[in-house]
Structures are given as C-alpha cells and as structure tokens.
Amino acid sequence: MQKIIVTENPSKWNLELLDARVVSAEDYLNSEEWKHQKHAKVINLCGSYQYQSTGYYVSMLADARGQKVIPSTATMQDCKFHHIIRQDTVDFEEVILPILDKVDEQEIEFGIYYGFTENPTLGKIGALLFNLFNMPLLKVKFQKKDKWHLKWLRPVNLKDLDQEETNQMINCLTLFLSGKKVVKKNFSRKKYDLAILVNPDEETPPSDAKALQKFIKAADKIGFTTEMITKTDFGKISSFDALFIRETTNVNHHTFRFARKAEYEGLAVIDDPSSILKCTNKVYLQELMTENGIPMPxxxxxxxxxxxxxxxxxxxxxxxxxxxxxxxxxxxxxxxxxxxxxxxxxxxxxxxxxxxFMPTDFDWRVGMLGGQAIYVCKYYMARNHWQIVDWKSKGAGREGKSETIALSEAPPALIKVAQKATKLIGQGLYGVDIKQKGNKYYVIEVNDNPSIDAGVEDKQGKNLIYEQIMQHLMNIVSNK
Structure with a gap:
C-alpha cells in the first residue's frame, strides 16, 4: 500500500521516511497523481484540522478517493466533543488506572505520537488512546482526585512542536510506518482483510474458541485475511474491509461504536449498527413486531x-x-x-x-442470514427451571440441552415466521427465538448477535454455517 505524508511545507520537515512519499497539501489536493491512488494510506500532518481548513479538506478528499486516512474527518469532529472523549476513556479504566496508579504525582501530562509515548511506562495508554481516537499527534492530561480521571485530551498541530518534540515525533512516525507484523513465509495474504471483534474475558460470548477458529478457517477459504481484535483496537477499523462482531452487543457500549465506525468507513459489518439498535431493545421489538402483525405472546x-x-x-x-x-x-x-x-x-x-408467560419444554431458535434460514435449534429449559439458562445456579449459568434440526425437517411455518420477523430488521445475521403452542408459533425476540458454538448450531451443516456467513460478508465487500 502506497504511504503518503501530506503537510503544508514538506521542505521544512525531515520526513523522508522509509517508502513513504512526502507531498505538499496543495499537490495532494490538486495533482492528478494522487487522485487515483485507490489503495493509498494518507497521513495528514497539516497544521490545522479545523472545519474547512486545508487539513480538513485533505482528509475529506482522501476519504472520497477511497484512501485510508489518519485522521479522518469524523475523528476531527469527535475530538471537539469532550464528553464523548471522557466517556470513551471511562470504558477503559481497567487498562488506564493500574498504570497511572504507579505515578507519584497528582497529575500528569504527556504527548502521544502515533500511539507512542516518550515514557515507556505510559506506552499502553498511548496505544489505547491512539486506537480509540486515531489522531496522529495528541496531548493528554490526567488528574488524580479520589481516582485518576481524564482532564483533557486534544490534538496537536505540527507547528506547535518544539525541536525536541519534532524529533520525537519523527522517530515515532518512523516506528509507526515500519510497524508491520511478522508474516510467516508460507502465509499467503488475501485480497481482503477481516476483523473479528471478541472479548477474551466475556463470561458468555456468542461464539466459543473452537467456533472462532472455524470462522477464521472459513474466512481464509472465502478470501479473507483475518485478525482477532478487541475493544482497544478501535483506531484500526479503517484498515479492514469487513468487521464481524463476536462479542455481546449493546447500544451504550463499545460494540455499537465499532459497528458505527465500521459502517462509516465503508466496511461490510455484522452486526450493523441499525440491527444493534433494533434488536437490543425489547421495547422497540415489541412495538415493531406487534405493529406489523408478527405473532407474539x-x-x-x-x-x-x-x-x-x-x-x-x-x-x-x-x-x-x-x-x-x-x-x-x-x-x-x-x-x-x-x-x-x-x-x-x-x-x-x-x-x-x-x-x-408461555411455558414450553424448549424454545426454537432459527438462525437467519440475508433473509434465509441457515440453522434451526431447539434449546431445552434448564433442569427444574423455566428458562434455557438458570442463572440462580452457583458459578456459571446452568443450561439445558440443545438439539439441532436439519433445515429440511424444520416446520415450514416456523421458518416463515422467522423470515417475516427478520425482514423488519435487515439482511444481516440474526437468531429468532420462537415459542410453539400447538401448531402456532410466537416470536419472543430477534437477536442481532446469536450464539454460534462448535457442536451446537453447526451440528447439522458442520462447517457450512461458517462459510455461509463469511461468504455473505465477502459478497458485501465485493459489491462495494
């Protein structure tokens, strides 16, 4: 991928780094050479990112040209809203606070250049904040009262750096540009890149470790190079072509911000932000299904x-x-x-x-993808309990047994109800929970992030379900 460093006055800065091209903002905006570099990575080092400034237009046109740019115009706007910045950092206190607790002072201020900090002790915080906000040059101040909190975080203009800071910035940029991952010689990189968002510490993740490995294998077969990412990798989203969220989603949560960011950057996304909004709120689902004649309790x-x-x-x-x-x-x-x-x-x-209350021995779950059923399961109630998971049990929840049904043997009326329900949501991946009473089927809810575990939902189709989902993402990517 061609790397382009854009700044107002290239001759003023010693930025001839590695294989990157250093060009003036004027040349980048007007020269035909840069208008058709579809697979370029643009590092915008203009003096200002204010609305309608030269720096603003560099990022906006890079985005319009289909190039990956740091920072994006969306990032520029987000940095104006301090409440958003503070809320995002609060979500990662478990990473930030243990590091800052080792600091003797009551406040600390430091620079972050491309995720690197001068003090190695603060390096993890620097990488986290860079991944969150994806701004090349940042300065941040933390203050301690009852506990550490973010006082401010702001982007830094290149022109505001003194000579020592400029030298540090250039060293960090060199590290950033050379930070390629070590790739085994027998590894053939695919045309498209897929990120799978997971939470290694989640108690009840939507997919177990074995299923995740099957997703990776299926993605490779379909044509993706896959990387597992976590919530600290927010800033890396724009470097992928598709995002597959395998962490429990919610609106007031980083999973929704990942989905929204990915959609803005033009990635194929499962779960897309619209589906998360619709499916994670049972009040909305109740109203939506009822108004559209979907049978519910x-x-x-x-x-x-x-x-x-x-x-x-x-x-x-x-x-x-x-x-x-x-x-x-x-x-x-x-x-x-x-x-x-x-x-x-x-x-x-x-x-x-x-x-x-509609007591049954089991709940149906119909897995839907792009409007078509891809699996059907029966989830039986936990022993001596009215739900499929008994959370009153000591330790982890106690689950009932499951049974996977061949699609050809599933009741047609069951599939029809699931199709009608998901048609109101979108064309993504969903799990429709359904109760059966006699010959009638009642939708309980539609899940945007349904469970897919090895040996359960994949029991009938084996690896087919993983390949279907990866192919669905590939079809979206290929049609963009």
Whole structure:
C-alpha cells in the first residue's frame, strides 16, 4: 500500500521516511497523481484540522478517493466533543488506572505520537488512546482526585512542536510506518482483510474458541485475511474491509461504536449498527413486531408512572429492555414480586416489558442470514427451571440441552415466521427465538448477535454455517 505524508511545507520537515512519499497539501489536493491512488494510506500532518481548513479538506478528499486516512474527518469532529472523549476513556479504566496508579504525582501530562509515548511506562495508554481516537499527534492530561480521571485530551498541530518534540515525533512516525507484523513465509495474504471483534474475558460470548477458529478457517477459504481484535483496537477499523462482531452487543457500549465506525468507513459489518439498535431493545421489538402483525405472546409496556397492574394473569414475565442471554428476565408470581422486580428494573430504564408467560419444554431458535434460514435449534429449559439458562445456579449459568434440526425437517411455518420477523430488521445475521403452542408459533425476540458454538448450531451443516456467513460478508465487500 502506497504511504503518503501530506503537510503544508514538506521542505521544512525531515520526513523522508522509509517508502513513504512526502507531498505538499496543495499537490495532494490538486495533482492528478494522487487522485487515483485507490489503495493509498494518507497521513495528514497539516497544521490545522479545523472545519474547512486545508487539513480538513485533505482528509475529506482522501476519504472520497477511497484512501485510508489518519485522521479522518469524523475523528476531527469527535475530538471537539469532550464528553464523548471522557466517556470513551471511562470504558477503559481497567487498562488506564493500574498504570497511572504507579505515578507519584497528582497529575500528569504527556504527548502521544502515533500511539507512542516518550515514557515507556505510559506506552499502553498511548496505544489505547491512539486506537480509540486515531489522531496522529495528541496531548493528554490526567488528574488524580479520589481516582485518576481524564482532564483533557486534544490534538496537536505540527507547528506547535518544539525541536525536541519534532524529533520525537519523527522517530515515532518512523516506528509507526515500519510497524508491520511478522508474516510467516508460507502465509499467503488475501485480497481482503477481516476483523473479528471478541472479548477474551466475556463470561458468555456468542461464539466459543473452537467456533472462532472455524470462522477464521472459513474466512481464509472465502478470501479473507483475518485478525482477532478487541475493544482497544478501535483506531484500526479503517484498515479492514469487513468487521464481524463476536462479542455481546449493546447500544451504550463499545460494540455499537465499532459497528458505527465500521459502517462509516465503508466496511461490510455484522452486526450493523441499525440491527444493534433494533434488536437490543425489547421495547422497540415489541412495538415493531406487534405493529406489523408478527405473532407474539400478549404483552404491554409499563413505565415509572404507571401504577396499575397489567391485565395479565399470574404468573407473567417482566423483562429489562436490554437484557441478554436470559438475564434481565424474571417470572412474576405475586403482586409483591411484581412491585419488587418492577422497581429494580426501572432503576436503569424508564420502561419495562410485561409479557404473557408461555411455558414450553424448549424454545426454537432459527438462525437467519440475508433473509434465509441457515440453522434451526431447539434449546431445552434448564433442569427444574423455566428458562434455557438458570442463572440462580452457583458459578456459571446452568443450561439445558440443545438439539439441532436439519433445515429440511424444520416446520415450514416456523421458518416463515422467522423470515417475516427478520425482514423488519435487515439482511444481516440474526437468531429468532420462537415459542410453539400447538401448531402456532410466537416470536419472543430477534437477536442481532446469536450464539454460534462448535457442536451446537453447526451440528447439522458442520462447517457450512461458517462459510455461509463469511461468504455473505465477502459478497458485501465485493459489491462495494
């Protein structure tokens, strides 16, 4: 990939580094040579990133030309909103705080150039903040009160660096440009790059380690070079062609920011941000399905100000709007339980869902991809429990057994209901949870991030399910 360093006055800076071309902003904006470099990486070192400045237009046109640029115009805008920056850093306190706790002072200020810091002790923080905000030159200040917190983070203009800082910046840029991963000689790099977002510490991830390895193998077969990434790799998103999220999603969460960033950068994305928004809130799903005639158990929405008991017979179900993996769901058997659970749920949301209790031996799960079923499972209830996972058990949740059904043997009416439900959401990967009562099927919810574990959902099709998902992503990438 051609590397282009753009600055207003190239002759002023000793930036002839490695195989990078150093060009003036004027040449980059106007010369035909740079307009058609589709696979270029642009490092924008202009003096200002203000709206409609030369630096702003360099990044905007790089994006329009299909080039990878640091920083992007979206990054420039995000850096204006300090509340967003502070919130993002709060999400990573488990990384930041242990490092800063080793500092003797009550506040610390330092520069971050391409993710590198002068003090090696702070290197992990530098890499994290660079990955989060993807701004080439940053200065940051942390302050300690009851605990360390971010006081400010701001981009630095090249012209504001003194000679010592400039030399440090050039050394860091050299390291950044030469930071290629070691690739085994027998490894053939593919045309497209796929990132799989995971959380190694997640208690109930949507895919186990064996399934993730099968995804990687399928991606290689389809034509992707795959890299496993975590939440600290936010700044790397623009270097990929596709993102596959295999971490439990939520809107007020870094998974949603990854999906939104990936979509903005033009990547093929599963789960796309629209699907996350729609599927992770049960209030929205209830309204959407009901309004479009999708059969669901009887239900109603209750609010903080609603004192009247819902018109459902005991027992019934109460749900948090954004619960997952059977969490945030309670069976209510008495008025006292109802008031207790409602008060608890409304601590974090102004609304909750009350739903008819529909006891069954198992729940159906239909895996959907691009509007077509790719697997059908029965998840049986945990022993002596009314859910498929019993979270009251000591330690990890106790699950019921599962049974995977061949698509050809699945009830056609079941597949039809799942297709109707996901048509309202999108064309991505979904898991539709369905209850069966007699010959009728009722949608419980649609999951944007369904479980796919080795030996469970893949039991009938073996490796086919992994290849189908990777091919779906490849089709999106190829059509862009």
């Amino acid at each position: 009887k239900a109603c929405i209750v609010s903080k100000n609603q004192k009247v008991k819902p018109e459902l017979e005991y027992p019934f179900i109460i749900k948090q709007p954004d619960g997952s993996f059977s969490k945030g769901v309670k069976k209510v058997s008495t008025p006292e339980e109802y008031q207790l659970y409602l008060k608890d749920f409304l601590q974090t949301s102004d609304l909750a869902i009350i739903q008819e």
